[in-house]
Amino acid sequence: MWSILAGIGGGWAFYYVWRRILPRQRSREFWRAIPAHASGMLHSEDPDDVFRHYRDLIRHIATFGTRNTLAVLAGLVPLAALFLLSETLQDWVPTRDVGPLFDRSEYAFLVGAAVGSIVAGWRSSRASSAPA
Numbered sequence: 001m002w003s004i005l006a007g008i009g010g011g012w013a014f015y016y017v018w019r020r021i022l023p024r025q026r027s028r029e030f031w032r033a034i035p036a037h038a039s040g041m042l043h044s045e046d047p048d049d050v051f052r053h054y055r056d057l058i059r060h061i062a063t064f065g066t067r068n069t070l071a072v073l074a075g076l077v078p079l080a081a082l083f084l085l086s087e088t089l090q091d092w093v094p095t096r097d098v099g100p101l102f103d104r105s106e107y108a109f110l111v112g113a114a115v116g117s118i119v120a121g122w123r124s125s126r127a128s129s130a131p132a
Helices: 002-021 024-043 047-090 104-129
Strands: none
Touching: 002 047, 002 104, 024 047, 047 104
């Protein structure tokens, strides 16, 4: 039980840390800029213009990729901390191995983390799309 609750809390925390570092608006700007730069490269006849679009495209991709990677790594910090906490609490209760690598509490934590982050994202998207 501890593992499921810790997993849900960790998944929730992961989503909110990740979304705090990489807000929805920044993601939208990135996905809107990619087709504009690609179209600009395909439709321009001036080589300088093509290289300008290409440079901007590479810059957008590198910036977004770096920021997203850092957001994921920062989001993993509370998830890892809760995993270690749940493993410490779980040491008091004997568990059965399910497979060669994990026991039941670890599977429960992973499922809880997935459910927690999915529910947090779903709630966040509903809250942002609700009329003001």
